[in-house]
Amino acid sequence: xxxxxxxxxxxxxxxxxxxxxxxxxxxxxxxxxxxxxxxxxxxxxxxxxxxxxxxxxxxxxxxxxxxxxxxxxxxxxxxxxxxxxxxxxxxxxxxxxxxxxxxxxxxxxxxxxxxxx
Amino acid sequence: xxxxxxxxxxxxxxxxxxxxxxxxxxxxxxxxxxxxxxxxxxxxxxxxxxxxxxxxxxxxxxxxxxxxxxxxxxxxxxxxxxxxxxxxxxxxxxxxxxxxxxxxxxxxxxxx
Numbered sequence: 001x002x003x004x005x006x007x008x009x010x011x012x013x014x015x016x017x018x019x020x021x022x023x024x025x026x027x028x029x030x031x032x033x034x035x036x037x038x039x040x041x042x043x044x045x046x047x048x049x050x051x052x053x054x055x056x057x058x059x060x061x062x063x064x065x066x067x068x069x070x071x072x073x074x075x076x077x078x079x080x081x082x083x084x085x086x087x088x089x090x091x092x093x094x095x096x097x098x099x100x101x102x103x104x105x106x107x108x109x110x111x112x113x114x115x116x117x
Numbered sequence: 118x119x120x121x122x123x124x125x126x127x128x129x130x131x132x133x134x135x136x137x138x139x140x141x142x143x144x145x146x147x148x149x150x151x152x153x154x155x156x157x158x159x160x161x162x163x164x165x166x167x168x169x170x171x172x173x174x175x176x177x178x179x180x181x182x183x184x185x186x187x188x189x190x191x192x193x194x195x196x197x198x199x200x201x202x203x204x205x206x207x208x209x210x211x212x213x214x215x216x217x218x219x220x221x222x223x224x225x226x227x228x229x
Contacts, residue, residue, distance in 0.1 A: 006159075033216070042205060042219035057218070079197070092158060105150060106217070108159040 002027045006091050006109035012117050013085065016103070021076045021112045023091035030095070032074035033106065036060060037088040046089075049074055065104050078114060121142055121208050123131050123220035135194050137147035138223045142187040148209035149182050149189045150217060155202050163191075163204075168212075193225075201227045 004025040023032065033049050035043040045058030049068040061103045063082025068074055074093075080083045092106040122141050130136050140149065147168045152160040164183035166174045166189060173180055177194045195201055203224050207217035 004159075035219075042123075042221045043217075044219075045206070045216060054163060086158070093158075105162040106167055107162070108152075110159040111157065113157065 004091060004093050004107050004109045006089075006112050008112060009115045011111065011112055013114060017078050017081045017115055019114065021078070021089055021091075021114070023074045023076065023109060024072055025074075025093045025107070026072060027093055027107060028071070029093035029107070030071070031093060032057075032068070033092040034064075034074070034076045035090045035092065035112075036063075037090060043090065046076065055077065071091070078115055085114055088113050120210070121206065121218055121220040123206055123223050125202075125223060126221065127224040127226075129226045129228060130196050132197060133195055134191065136196055136225070137193075138191045138204050138225070140189045140208075142189070142208055144208075144210055145183060145189070146182070146184075146187055146210065147209050150207040150209070151180050151189070151191055152173050152205045153202050154205060154222075160205065196225075196227045198227045198229055201225055209228040 007022045012062045033048045034046040036046055037043050044060050046060055046064050047055055047058050047066040049055035051069050052068055055066050055068050063079055089112045091109040094106040120143050121180055149166045154160045170182050170184035179192045182189045185220040197218050203222045205222045206220045214218045
């Protein structure tokens, strides 16, 4: 079945460590996104990628890094520079790259809950 | 996001009752998306409403977009426990596909 998969579901990080969250999709989608969710604040865009080997910063990119070496994969690294990394992270993909005029829905993964210990 | 306000923040209703969730934008909308989230899980797409104003229904859920007010409402008729979850509206401000700005969410609980 086609879908978008995030792993792990739960992740614990010690202060000062980098951690990488995985996001894989087999929907043949061009565009992929990373969002962060905090209670009462909705979702905020961290990074997005319209095509392989290209990505752009979203609203809250500081302390995060991404790569897009393959169409199917868009891993997110939470670096030690991210001062408040504890949050729920959601990855999404969509069939059209963001500059298309036709709007289609994004498909979301099940999320990764990151906790700093 | 202050650009997109959802209300109420939380809602408890008795099973069988109707309810409405609102999403108000301070900027012009190109599109408005509604998603549902079970706590700690991903988002499930419900509906997308286009600029210009429209109304869509799916099963017992109806969503409307009022272009004049830049406001969308999500109405659930005869609520069931399966409707419980967090409802999020997402705004497309740039006509740029899916780089959405999300509201803070409405947590819905349905009492059997």
